[in-house]
Amino acid sequence: MSDIMTSETEMEPGLPHGKGRSLWADARRRFLRNKAAVASLVVLALVLVFACLGQLLTPWSNEEIDWNLLGMIPQEGGPSLVNRHYFGVDETGRDLYARVVQGTRISLAVGIVGALISVVVGTAYGAVAGYVGGKTDNAMMRFVDLMMSIPYMFVLILLLVIFSRSIVMLFVGIGLISWLDMARIARGQTLSIKNTEYVEAAQAIGVSTPTIIRRHVIPNLLGVVIVYATLLVPQMIIFESFISFLGLGVQEPSTSWGALINQGAANLRNGTPWMLGFPLAFFVVTLFAMFFLGDGLRDALDPKDR
Amino acid sequence: MTSFILRRLAVAIPTLLALIVFSFLLMEFAPGSPFATERGIPPEVMANLEAKYGLDRSLVERMAIYVWNIVTQFDFGPSFAFSNRSVNDIIAQGFPVTLTYGVWSFIVAVAVGVSLGIIAAIRHNSSVDYAAVGFTVGAQVLPNFVMAPILVLIFTLWLGWLPGGGWRGGQIEYIILPVIALSTSYMASIARITRSSMLEVLNANFIRTARAKGLPMRRVILRHALKPALLPVVSYLGPAFVGMITGSVVIDVFFSTGGIGQFFVNSALSRDYSVILGITILFGALTIAFNLLVDIAYAWIDPKIRY
Numbered sequence: 018m019s020d021i022m023t024s025e026t027e028m029e030p031g032l033p034h035g036k037g038r039s040l041w042a043d044a045r046r047r048f049l050r051n052k053a054a055v056a057s058l059v060v061l062a063l064v065l066v067f068a069c070l071g072q073l074l075t076p077w078s079n080e081e082i083d084w085n086l087l088g089m090i091p092q093e094g095g096p097s098l099v100n101r102h103y104f105g106v107d108e109t110g111r112d113l114y115a116r117v118v119q120g121t122r123i124s125l126a127v128g129i130v131g132a133l134i135s136v137v138v139g140t141a142y143g144a145v146a147g148y149v150g151g152k153t154d155n156a157m158m159r160f161v162d163l164m165m166s167i168p169y170m171f172v173l174i175l176l177l178v179i180f181s182r183s184i185v186m187l188f189v190g191i192g193l194i195s196w197l198d199m200a201r202i203a204r205g206q207t208l209s210i211k212n213t214e215y216v217e218a219a220q221a222i223g224v225s226t227p228t229i230i231r232r233h234v235i236p237n238l239l240g241v242v243i244v245y246a247t248l249l250v251p252q253m254i255i256f257e258s259f260i261s262f263l264g265l266g267v268q269e270p271s272t273s274w275g276a277l278i279n280q281g282a283a284n285l286r287n288g289t290p291w292m293l294g295f296p297l298a299f300f301v302v303t304l305f306a307m308f309f310l311g312d313g314l315r316d317a318l319d320p321k322d323r
Numbered sequence: 324m325t326s327f328i329l330r331r332l333a334v335a336i337p338t339l340l341a342l343i344v345f346s347f348l349l350m351e352f353a354p355g356s357p358f359a360t361e362r363g364i365p366p367e368v369m370a371n372l373e374a375k376y377g378l379d380r381s382l383v384e385r386m387a388i389y390v391w392n393i394v395t396q397f398d399f400g401p402s403f404a405f406s407n408r409s410v411n412d413i414i415a416q417g418f419p420v421t422l423t424y425g426v427w428s429f430i431v432a433v434a435v436g437v438s439l440g441i442i443a444a445i446r447h448n449s450s451v452d453y454a455a456v457g458f459t460v461g462a463q464v465l466p467n468f469v470m471a472p473i474l475v476l477i478f479t480l481w482l483g484w485l486p487g488g489g490w491r492g493g494q495i496e497y498i499i500l501p502v503i504a505l506s507t508s509y510m511a512s513i514a515r516i517t518r519s520s521m522l523e524v525l526n527a528n529f530i531r532t533a534r535a536k537g538l539p540m541r542r543v544i545l546r547h548a549l550k551p552a553l554l555p556v557v558s559y560l561g562p563a564f565v566g567m568i569t570g571s572v573v574i575d576v577f578f579s580t581g582g583i584g585q586f587f588v589n590s591a592l593s594r595d596y597s598v599i600l601g602i603t604i605l606f607g608a609l610t611i612a613f614n615l616l617v618d619i620a621y622a623w624i625d626p627k628i629r630y
Contacts, residue, residue, distance in 0.1 A: 162340050163334075163341075166335075166610060166614045167342055167607055167610065167611075168565050168568055168569060168603075168606050168607055168610045169340070170569040170572075171569070171602070171603040171606055171607070172345075172346065172603065174587075174591055174599070175346060175349055175350075175599055175603055176349065176598070178591045178596075178599060179349055179350065179352055179353045179596075180352075180593060221609070251463075251464075254567055255466050258466075258468065259466065259569075259573065262468040262573060263572060263573065263591075264588070264592065265588070265591055265592075273470065278468065278469065278472065279468070281472065282471070282472035282475075282577065283466075285472060285476060285487075290476075293472055293476070297469065297472075297473075300464070301464045301465075301469070304463070304464040308463055308464070311329075
């Protein structure tokens, strides 16, 4: 990373953007050449539009029960344009399309919030540990090791049971663990940035440690951080879906992909395959796109690491 | 080596104690009494109940007794929801089931994953390689809770080959689907890691030397390339183990195996705190012990590590 974003921008105040922009433009060109990554970006944009505006296309809300279909859902409840249940209805007669829209919102929000927490906390933590070094580094990274050696899913479920199951608690729990990997990655990168000439120069002219970390270390970490953040989003979504699949995550009438897949799976034997199919398709396609996007970004921003 | 193991133990044991204390304290924050009912209990009965479960003592005393009983007698105390069962009974009933398919899943994931990775690396850029890469990419989006319903849909409902749930004392046809569902995503990760590290090793100078002096490819791979190529795989085993232990909860619930995860989720839904606590600590201890083993194995395999 450090050899792509060289120190010129920091060292020559007269040319604050010249070099830096060309490097980002370089990354953009590499990214646009990767067809799978660009296609993934388009897919993700469509999913996002679906989450934001999808509700406008249907007269049904995610809580409303269609009484006309109750009792004959396996026969009449499938996807249909006539009664405007585009994805069919779930086992209690609620519109599945509206529920998928809502589940998509929650799952994407969980993924994005988790990744944001990991970027902010993990980057700062890793940069400080790596830059300060010595005993501080040792203690800080030991703490990360310790947190990682605990099966956090169980601790999180314990938290959810004790402090009631709410979406806020879910975010807190995800935030508690999502930054650990990022802290490790940021620390590793910082160790190599620390020995570069521009940091040495900054030290030589007497810049304070917090300023060096903020102005010189963190900006140069960004490329790697962005790459891993995009790879973290799907992990967070899987994480939340896991908990919701067990019925311990989001609560009715809210829903998420995991909760919807769980409902579909529970109704597998009732002849209602659409209840599993639509949420599963959204889950799989979105996650696929996110992984490809992450790969594309990695090739664009971090060509060393393939 | 001994001092290295002792040092790791010096970290692992406090970690475990910290986990126990932390989980225990969390339970203290839990609202309400485990015996609270809608009709209310006469104070005398309540006092008796609290005395029976030791709840009339101070927090520190109770915690000390709890930890002491676990450490000395492996006793996790009584269940609050079932008056006639202890947490130990529940663990004794559910754990063998989870352990059976868990061990199988782990073996399958490592054996198939490593073989697949090695074959893909040896036949780099062949159709086998592309198939392996396709599998590893695809399996990333197929975590256990996605695999399980898909497998049941195909093998139980469409083909009718295998039962979609139950256990029956661990007959082979009841184990197959849980093992596939649990191991697939980890198998893919292991295959991906093995493939990329094997490719890197095969490009190294010492491999070229071995080839140049006329060793057959099979021998080069088994004698020279395998050990360094497996190092990243060994360090991935820890996270894989945690993931599988966690995933077993989904498998137990979805396939109704009667394993420990089913008890865990039922207890979580019915707020049976002592069972949740006991299972969390049990799995925490297993994870920490396994990580310790991986650390020792890694130090033993990798000559570069100083201990």
